[in-house]
Amino acid sequence: MPTRSAPDSAAAAAAIINKHGVRSTPARVAVLAALLAAHEALTHHDVEERLKRGHDIDRVTLYRVLEWLVEQGFAHKLAGEDRVRRFSASGRVARGGAQGSGHAHAHFECVECGRVVCLDEARMPTIPVPHGFRRREVEVTVKGCCDRCSR
Numbered sequence: 001m002p003t004r005s006a007p008d009s010a011a012a013a014a015a016i017i018n019k020h021g022v023r024s025t026p027a028r029v030a031v032l033a034a035l036l037a038a039h040e041a042l043t044h045h046d047v048e049e050r051l052k053r054g055h056d057i058d059r060v061t062l063y064r065v066l067e068w069l070v071e072q073g074f075a076h077k078l079a080g081e082d083r084v085r086r087f088s089a090s091g092r093v094a095r096g097g098a099q100g101s102g103h104a105h106a107h108f109e110c111v112e113c114g115r116v117v118c119l120d121e122a123r124m125p126t127i128p129v130p131h132g133f134r135r136r137e138v139e140v141t142v143k144g145c146c147d148r149c150s151r
Contacts, residue, residue, distance in 0.1 A: 009033035022072060030055045031065045032089065035075055041086035041107070041116040078116065078139065080109055086116050107139075110146035117146070 013032035017024040034050045035042065042050070044063060051057050057065070066087050069075035077087050106119040119142065129135050 009037040012036055016074060020072070026055075027057050027061055027065050028068065030057060031062065032069055032074055035069070035087060035089040038088070039117070041078065041088040041118065043084050043086050047087065078107060078141075080114050080116055081111070081143070082114050084114070088116075088118055106142060108142045108144070108146070110149055111143050112145055112149035115146045115148070
């Protein structure tokens with residue numbers, strides 16, 4: 001996925017939010033823009049650090065916005081082996097498509113540094129569930145060493 005510059009990401013974030021008819025606020029746009037510009041899934045702290053440059057968003061607001069983005073299908077969250085939650089723009093949203101709620105895809109998690117990267121191109125297996133059971137989400141995580149740690 002190509003990296004977007006900050007102004008491109010902010011414009012894309014505002015367009016995505018507005019396109020879906022939900023209320024656009026400066027905090028929502030800034031947080032989604034940070035996720036769109038990232039190469040990997042970001043922790044709450046990572047997003048906070050990226051927003052310190054020119055945005056006045058407190059930690060509670062940041063947490064609420066991240067959760068709102070997940071609820072709306074604009075982002076997804078996952079917990080790494082270190083039990084730290086990370087957030088990423090949903091794959092289809094990041095590529096300019098429809099909201100990504102319900103979109104299952106794989107992730108790569110580095111066992112050395114904890115970096116998590118979406119593997120949007122990986123084909124997801126079909127996993128049957130017993131009769132009467134209802135699937136809510138599917139998580140597939142490939143674990144290994146990322147390009148930085150394997151050098």
